[in-house]
Amino acid sequence: MIELKPIVKIQKEYLDLISKYVDCLTDEETTNSELAYFFEEVSLFWRRKHEIIDFFLKKISTDDKCSFLAGAMYIDLKNDGHYEFAPCGQYRIFTDPVSKMRTFFLTESSAINQKRVRDYLVKVVNDCINVLSEFSNYFIVLPLDDIFSEDQEDRMAFLKKSSYSFISSLFVNPCATEEEFIDKYHSLKEIEQDIRADLLDKLILNDKSDVSISLQERIEKNLNDTLSLDVLRQRMGDAEIFLMAIGQFFMQIMDIILIAISYKLIPFVRSDVVFNYLLITYPMISEDKVAVTLLEQTTIAYIFHKMYGNYDFSSLTFSDYHSHVSENRIIDSVIEKSRSKGKSVFDLQISEIASLIKEECSSFLPA
Amino acid sequence: MDKDKQFSKLSDHTFKKGVLYTPFNSSLGDQLSLSPWAIEWLPEYLWLALILEQYGREDGLNVVSRIAGELSKIDKGLCIPMLSKIIELEPQKQRIFYEVICKWATRDVLSPLTIIYRTDKYALFYEYFSDFETSIDEKTVTLQNVIEKNLFHQTNEATDIRFLILWFNVFAERIHFARGMEITKALVEYPKLSHDHQEMRLYRSLIRSSEMALRFREGNGDFPKRFWHSLGLLTKCRTFIIDYGEQVGGSVSFLEDAVNTIDYLMANNKESLLTDEKFSVCLGIATYALKIYKEVLESRIGDGILGRNALRTITEVYVTLKYMSLKEQDQPDIWKAFKDYGIGKYKYVILKAREVEPDLEKHHFALPVLEALLNEDKGEEFTNMDTRLFDNQNIRKKFEAIGENDLYDLYYEYDTNFTHGLWGAIRESAMIFCDNPSHKYHTVPDITFEQKLRSVEHDCEYVLKKLFNQLSSFYEFPDFFIDKYGGLDD
Numbered sequence: 142m143i144e145l146k147p148i149v150k151i152q153k154e155y156l157d158l159i160s161k162y163v164d165c166l167t168d169e170e171t172t173n174s175e176l177a178y179f180f181e182e183v184s185l186f187w188r189r190k191h192e193i194i195d196f197f198l199k200k201i202s203t204d205d206k207c208s209f210l211a212g213a214m215y216i217d218l219k220n221d222g223h224y225e226f227a228p229c230g231q232y233r234i235f236t237d238p239v240s241k242m243r244t245f246f247l248t249e250s251s252a253i254n255q256k257r258v259r260d261y262l263v264k265v266v267n268d269c270i271n272v273l274s275e276f277s278n279y280f281i282v283l284p285l286d287d288i289f290s291e292d293q294e295d296r297m298a299f300l301k302k303s304s305y306s307f308i309s310s311l312f313v314n315p316c317a318t319e320e321e322f323i324d325k326y327h328s329l330k331e332i333e334q335d336i337r338a339d340l341l342d343k344l345i346l347n348d349k350s351d352v353s354i355s356l357q358e359r360i361e362k363n364l365n366d367t368l369s370l371d372v373l374r375q376r377m378g379d380a381e382i383f384l385m386a387i388g389q390f391f392m393q394i395m396d397i398i399l400i401a402i403s404y405k406l407i408p409f410v411r412s413d414v415v416f417n418y419l420l421i422t423y424p425m426i427s428e429d430k431v432a433v434t435l436l437e438q439t440t441i442a443y444i445f446h447k448m449y450g451n452y453d454f455s456s457l458t459f460s461d462y463h464s465h466v467s468e469n470r471i472i473d474s475v476i477e478k479s480r481s482k483g484k485s486v487f488d489l490q491i492s493e494i495a496s497l498i499k500e501e502c503s504s505f506l507p508a
Numbered sequence: 509m510d511k512d513k514q515f516s517k518l519s520d521h522t523f524k525k526g527v528l529y530t531p532f533n534s535s536l537g538d539q540l541s542l543s544p545w546a547i548e549w550l551p552e553y554l555w556l557a558l559i560l561e562q563y564g565r566e567d568g569l570n571v572v573s574r575i576a577g578e579l580s581k582i583d584k585g586l587c588i589p590m591l592s593k594i595i596e597l598e599p600q601k602q603r604i605f606y607e608v609i610c611k612w613a614t615r616d617v618l619s620p621l622t623i624i625y626r627t628d629k630y631a632l633f634y635e636y637f638s639d640f641e642t643s644i645d646e647k648t649v650t651l652q653n654v655i656e657k658n659l660f661h662q663t664n665e666a667t668d669i670r671f672l673i674l675w676f677n678v679f680a681e682r683i684h685f686a687r688g689m690e691i692t693k694a695l696v697e698y699p700k701l702s703h704d705h706q707e708m709r710l711y712r713s714l715i716r717s718s719e720m721a722l723r724f725r726e727g728n729g730d731f732p733k734r735f736w737h738s739l740g741l742l743t744k745c746r747t748f749i750i751d752y753g754e755q756v757g758g759s760v761s762f763l764e765d766a767v768n769t770i771d772y773l774m775a776n777n778k779e780s781l782l783t784d785e786k787f788s789v790c791l792g793i794a795t796y797a798l799k800i801y802k803e804v805l806e807s808r809i810g811d812g813i814l815g816r817n818a819l820r821t822i823t824e825v826y827v828t829l830k831y832m833s834l835k836e837q838d839q840p841d842i843w844k845a846f847k848d849y850g851i852g853k854y855k856y857v858i859l860k861a862r863e864v865e866p867d868l869e870k871h872h873f874a875l876p877v878l879e880a881l882l883n884e885d886k887g888e889e890f891t892n893m894d895t896r897l898f899d900n901q902n903i904r905k906k907f908e909a910i911g912e913n914d915l916y917d918l919y920y921e922y923d924t925n926f927t928h929g930l931w932g933a934i935r936e937s938a939m940i941f942c943d944n945p946s947h948k949y950h951t952v953p954d955i956t957f958e959q960k961l962r963s964v965e966h967d968c969e970y971v972l973k974k975l976f977n978q979l980s981s982f983y984e985f986p987d988f989f990i991d992k993y994g995g996l997d998d
Contacts, residue, residue: 173640174638174640177640178627178638181644182626184644185626185644188741188742189741189742191744192744
């Protein structure tokens with residue numbers, strides 16, 4: 142059951158709220174206290190709406206075909222992210238990027254590149270404003286992360302615990318606890334040597350080219366966006382750095398699965414790295430019917446994104462495009478066709494799925 | 509019930525124009541304007557409560573004393589405890605006020621209030637007391653703790669705040685107490701003594717009454733309302749379900765014994781069953797009550813709303829039965845009159861149905877069956893509709909007449925609330941207490957249907973035994989029943 146009326150109202154109010162802060166965010170003179178006030182205002186805004194958002198999310202069923210942008214901070218209108226997201230679901234939610242970014246500013250760490258983070262904040266806020274101004278009929282912004290705030294501690298503990306179980310399963314001789322792991326390993330090289338050979342290639346942190354570089358290089362490349370490895374090494378050992386760098390992906394995936402199953406939302410994943418970790422963790426949840434139903438759709442949407450991610454949509458207005466892909470029709474159709482072959486989507490070859498997608502889209506997305 | 513508490517008895521109340529007034533309201537009447545501490549005044553003084561919470565009673569009183577003392581030295585007009593008045597001060601004076609607070613207390617003490625008082629209207633307050641090291645959650649929890657301790661106007665913590673309010677006014681020379689007065693002594697001694705000290709019982713009440721007198725001079729507009737509104741929206745309801753635990757249930761064996769007794773009475777009074785109106789009515793009433801009781805047990809609705817409706821009906825039919833037996837001497841045909849009255853009521857419904865022509869496929873009454881019942885004893889053209897039941901006596905008088913006043917007060921009157929859906933019943937059964945102090949202990953609808961009521965099973969059986977006792981005075985009961993239940997009235 143989808144009850145949109147109050148959510149539509151909230152979208153407008155949220156747009157008004159963040160629009161007021163654009164100047165403040167772009168002004169280089171803005172102090173950290175002013176930024177903190179902005180985050181507080183956003184947080185208080187969502188808290189005031191908590192009950193009705195919770196109601197909206199709790200009433201969603203798998204039949205409502207509601208999706209959420211998973212593993213990405215913002216839709217990215219500039220790079221046609223809205224075109225990629227549109228085929229996934231009848232209703233599409235993206236997590237409030239401001240709420241997500243708050244954690245970067247809560248950390249007083251000097252290792253964080255504040256300038257980069259602030260520029261990024263401006264970018265995601267502007268994207269959010271543009272989505273809410275121009276595409277509010279198609280996308281919904283909600284604080285999906287914060288909605289669990291009541292059991293935030295339990296949730297984090299669960300994510301951390303399950304993340305470590307995944308990590309330890311990567312090793313030839315797994316350590317029972319994190320403490321044991323930290324005691325055992327003193328360099329990234331030692332860690333790399335003990336990781337099962339067949340899984341090392343799956344430990345992608347940046348993109349597929351990671352397979353050709355060492356574990357340390359992967360981590361350095363990944364951290365460089367916000368942190369420096371050298372600065373980090375002053376505060377923690379290599380084992381801890383590894384757990385943090387790899388753990389964040391497993392925690393992210395567990396978080397995505399938790400949100401998906403809790404609220405019956407289809408995760409829309411467009412990041413190769415995130416999708417890669419989803420595949421690694423899939424065997425663990427493949428018994429859960431709801432999860433399988435949702436992730437089947439995730440897979441089709443991901444393959445669609447891989448096929449049309451670089452497509453030049455400029456000749457097609459978004460509303461025309463939406464009329465072709467709305468109501469989850471591409472995904473539903475592919476699933477229906479796979480069923481008619483007596484198979485689930487997961488039984489098909491990627492090329493088969495791609496061919497079914499192409500069949501559906503060729504009329505409005507010519508090669 | 510807490511016997512130490514002094515409550516007015518029912519007889520202490522005064523009945524005026526349909527209302528039973530409490531002795532308190534009766535004497536003061538419309539002159540009394542209640543000013544609830546929690547709702548209207550606590551938001552004004554939470555900043556004082558936060559200081560006491562942070563530093564403890566002794567040091568906290570000391571810190572506030574220094575703040576008030578210094579403010580009064582700077583400008584007596586600045587020595588005000590009400591936050592709504594403080595934030596109305598011109599900016600320069602506000603700054604002085606906040607500087608003084610920050611001199612004696614750390615600024616994070618008042619930071620919980622910054623989730624309510626934001627920069628749009630309270631920029632200066634925010635400037636001085638914002639603290640980003642503490643999360644919104646932590647600030648909310650602190651506020652809730654402080655509110656919980658001070659919500660009721662007579663707690664020790666609330667009295668401490670009320671003492672500080674007086675102190676501010678004394679420092680500002682807005683109030684004066686003559687030497688030798690009890691209140692003067694109380695003001696001097698109060699901060700020195702712990703709440704356990706025996707003198708404090710008197711001092712606390714003096715402090716509270718003096719502070720209350722001050723309130724009549726002050727007005728604070730929408731300030732408290734806005735506070736509760738802002739804080740209320742930021743926090744979630746905490747529903748508090750009352751668990752009644754294991755309860756005394758009804759017994760299936762009594763039901764079976766009662767059914768066997770009716771069976772026996774029918775078999776043993778076959779002739780009466782065929783011709784006697786009284787016998788028919790008595791057994792009809794008893795069976796009707798038993799069927800209700802069986803539904804209560806089988807459907808397990810004893811702890812639900814319908815259970816109370818069931819008990820009320822069982823009680824009412826018992827009273828009707830006993831009342832008819834009382835009136836039988838003066839009105840021998842009372843049993844027939846009872847049936848005629850009931851059939852007359854049916855006739856009214858049937859005539860209405862014929863006019864309205866409802867969709868009988870969906871409607872809950874079976875018109876053809878009802879018509880057959882109407883015409884059972886005589887043709888409907890000869891059946892009048894008597895709007896009076898017996899002597900038109902009201903239900904309360906009937907309970908009185910048969911000596912069942914307690915049954916009226918504790919069963920019928922209470923359960924009628926549920927039948928009529930009056931607020932007491934709605935509140936008890938369908939609304940749950942919210943244990944969140946920042947919501948001022950409001951109630952929330954029980955949409956998860958978790959709240960149960962005390963079960964009526966035992967009471968249903970109690971009234972049924974009375975009914976069977978009445979029946980046994982008319983007809984010879986089987987030995988198995990008499991042996992087992994003997995004096996049913998007990």
